[in-house]
Amino acid sequence: MELQIIVVIAFASLFVLLILLKIFNKKSNRVYYHTKTLFTPAERSFFGVLTQAVSNQYLIFGKVRIADVIGIKRAPNNSVRQTAFNKIACKHFDYVLCTKDTLSVVAVIELDDKSHLEEKTIHRDSFVESICKNAGLTLIRFNVKASYQIPTIQSKIMASLNSSELRENNRNAIKHRAFRT
Incomplete structure (x- = not known):
């Protein structure tokens, strides 16, 4: 028992x-x-202003992976290509501005808060600026503020887009002249 x-x-x-x-x-x-929200309160606030500033012409997408906007050119070997990809795979743009009809990427927008004064973030910002420049992609930066003026946001975006369009036209003119000679 x-x-x-x-x-x-x-x-x-x-x-x-x-x-x-x-x-x-x-x-x-x-x-x-589940994080519940896509944006921080500052990013959400700016998204609302940004939407009002450009919604007649563009669509805005948030938190888009850099590797979905910028590709890697052919490299001497797969290791170089993979290293370049790894540097952008886990980074994102705060906002991506696209045309309404084709969803072509027109520019990327970064919202800079006080963390962008830290050494690590300064290095990241410099890297992002260099890859955007290398890829011929317009990068527009805004500082976080308590409030924004929609006309100011519109003006800065339009000036940046006009400037990049002018640079692109100059590059094409130079290529065209080089081709003719």
């Missing part, structure tokens, strides 16, 4: 232990959580 009690207690203990392990494993596998 004592042996039966010991066996029952052993099976019950094993059963409880298995249930506890299953519960523990479920909790330990929960490494993901």
Whole structure:
């Protein structure tokens, strides 16, 4: 009789232990959580102003991965190409400005808060600026503010786009002249 009690207690203990392990494993596998919002409060505020400033002409997409906007040119070998890709794969642009009809990327926009004064972020910003310049992509920067003036935002965007269009026309003219000679 004592042996039966010991066996029952052993099976019950094993059963409880298995249930506890299953519960523990479920909790330990929960490494993901829903962030609830796409933007920080400052980014959301600026998104509203940005939408008002350009919604007649452009669509705005937020938190777009740099690697989805900028491609990697042919490289001498796959290692060089992979290294270049890895540098942009986990970074994103705050906002991407696209044409309404074709969704062609017109410019990218970065919203700079006080973290952009930190050395690590300064290095990241410099890198992003260099790849945008290398790719011929217009990068427009705005500083976080308590409030924004829509005409000021519109003017800066239009000036940046006009400037980049002028640079592109000059490049094309130079190529055309070089081709004719």
